[in-house]
Amino acid sequence: MNSEVLIIGGGVIGLSIAREIHRNGITQITILERGKIGQESSYAAAGMLAPNAETGEAGIFTDFCTESLSLYAQFAENLFAETGVDIELDRHGTLFLSFTEKDSAELLHRYEWQKKAGLKVEHLSAQETRKSEPFVSPDVRESLFFPNDWQVENRKLLHALRKYAELNGIEIREDAEIKNILSENGKVVGAETENEKFLAENVVLATGAWTSFIKAENLQMPVVKPIRGQMIAFQTAKRLFEKVIYSSRGYLVPRADGRILIGATVEDAGFDKNIYDLSTEILREAAIEIAPSLGNLQIYENWAGLRPFANNGLPIIGNLPHAENLFIATAHYRNGILLAPLTAKIIAEKLAANRNSEYLEFFRPQQARSNDLSLNISI
Ligand SMILES: Cc1cc2nc3c(=O)[nH]c(=O)nc-3n(C[C@H](O)[C@H](O)[C@H](O)COP(=O)(O)OP(=O)(O)OC[C@H]3O[C@@H](n4cnc5c(N)ncnc54)[C@H](O)[C@@H]3O)c2cc1C
Known part of the structure; x- marks a missing residue:
């Protein structure tokens, strides 16, 4: 089978x-x-x-986050027009709460660098915080409000993107695990599973945490782990919170249908997606600290996933030398x-029009090649 572009990883x-x-005119995908x-x-x-809540300093990574966020409203609108799927882009914003002196010091630091960097951030007193979210604990000391940290229903986003592919003749092959990248005379010509070859003019690896398993002769692949x-998630009959709410120990994401997602552990534990009671308990405690009334609710859903991580914590985007x-x-x-909309934009512009971007240079695979994955974090 010949494609203009073979994308590995759905x-x-x-x-x-x-x-x-x-959308940039390449049709055989x-x-x-x-x-x-x-x-x-x-x-x-x-x-x-959440560019405000998820970044720690001004710089290119923060710029990348804010620029990708700026694409989201149009992304959601276009996806709805293209597929009829509403990805529930929710712009109520995010609160970052303080419960301790240490939390308050962190909040102050965040407030100062973000103001200086031109990010939108407001300081709220305890009273203002509780007025804005009445179910927040009376122990809250103060908070930051990030009006530009939004949320989206990621499962619906995946549904919309799949539907776009199906409606537009993009071929999808499931249960097809690529083992090797194929090369001829020093040029990549496709990829193969254990028993099938797929030929293509261009190959894109979007293989998340599994990227390092793929073999490519004579090419040094970056290490991803x-x-x-x-x-965990609770289910309530109606939505209790308007905004996403962070603390230094966890976060709470209220969905339109009354679900409240609580996340998340950060564990360097290999390819393990089992559910552990200890993690469940830690998440429940983080939720109760934010809003004690959640302690009365039964857990409705419990799951785990594997974030793709490179040695410096930055994305890897671009082509291999x-x-x-x-x-x-x-x-x-x-x-x-x-980061999906901007990642897609810069890759598509490179593929369709050979247009470069400073992000392709900054996040190029070579910057993440070291084997020194020294990260060692627990819950
Ligand atoms: C608990 C949790 C909470 C998170 N919360 C947020 C959040 O709130 N906001 C946010 O922006 N991000 C969040 N993230 C991070 C986000 O989910 C990831 O950064 C993102 O999903 C990565 O997308 P991906 O397509 O690279 O990886 P994946 O979604 O993992 O997709 C990679 C795909 O490649 C396939 N694949 C791998 N190897 C091969 C192969 N050899 N052949 C064929 N297919 C292959 C895999 O099966 C998989 O389907 C969270 C992650 C976790 C786990």
């Missing part, structure tokens, strides 16, 4: 790239997925679009839902 990144290159489309990290995510995240037609888009770690 998570939010692979699916978004497929859509965007199709095949997506190969080792399991089922959109069932890995992208499904496990909480769907927060899984960082486990467990989550000496392999101009092999692209990688992975290691989006905690922010792949947020």
Whole structure:
């Protein structure tokens, strides 16, 4: 089978790239997925679009996050027009709460650098915080409000992206695990599973935490590892919170249908998606600290996913040296839902029009090649 572009990996990144290159005029696209489309990290995510809450300093990564967020309203609108699927972009914003002196010091630091960097951030007193979210604990000391940290229903986003592919003749092959990248005379010509070859002019690896398993002769692939995240959810009859709410120990994401997602653990634990009681308990405690009334609720859903992480915590986006037609888009770690539209845009512009971007230079695969994955974090 010949494609103009072969995309390996059917998570939010692979699916978004497929859509965007199709919108840029490339029509022969095949997506190969080792399991089922959109069932890995992208499904496990909480769907927060949170440049303020998720970044720690001004710089190119923060710029990348805010620029990707700025694409979201149009992304959601276009997806609805293209597929009829509402991805529930919710712009109520995010609160970051303080319960201790240490939390308050962190909040002050965050407030100062974000103001200086021109990000939108407001300081709220305890009273203002409780007025804005009445179910928040009376122990709250103060908070920051990030009006531009939004959320999206990531499972619906995956559904919309899949539907776009199906409606537009993008071929999807599930249960197709790529083992090797194929090269001829030093040029990448496709990829193969154990028993099938797929030929293509360009290959995009959007293989998340599994990227390092793929072999490519004479090419040095970046190292990506899984960082486990467990989550729980409660179900309430009606929505109790308007905004996403963070503390330093966890976050709460209220969905339109009354579900409340609580996340997430951050565990360097290999390819393990089991549910652990200890993690469940830690998440429940983080939720109760934010809003004590949640302690009365039964857990409605419990799951885990594997975030793709590279040694420096930054995404890997671009083509490998000496392999101009092999692209990688992975290691989006905690922010792949947020970063999907801009990742797709820069890859599509490169593929369809050979247009470069400073982000392709900054996130190029070579910057993440070290084997020194020294991260060692627990819950
Ligand atoms: C608990 C949790 C909460 C999160 N919350 C948020 C959040 O609120 N906001 C946010 O922006 N991000 C969040 N993230 C991070 C986000 O989910 C990831 O960054 C994003 O999903 C990565 O997308 P991806 O497409 O690269 O990976 P995945 O969704 O993992 O997709 C990769 C796909 O590639 C396939 N694949 C791998 N190897 C092969 C192969 N050899 N052949 C064929 N197919 C292959 C896999 O089966 C998989 O389907 C969260 C993650 C977790 C786990």
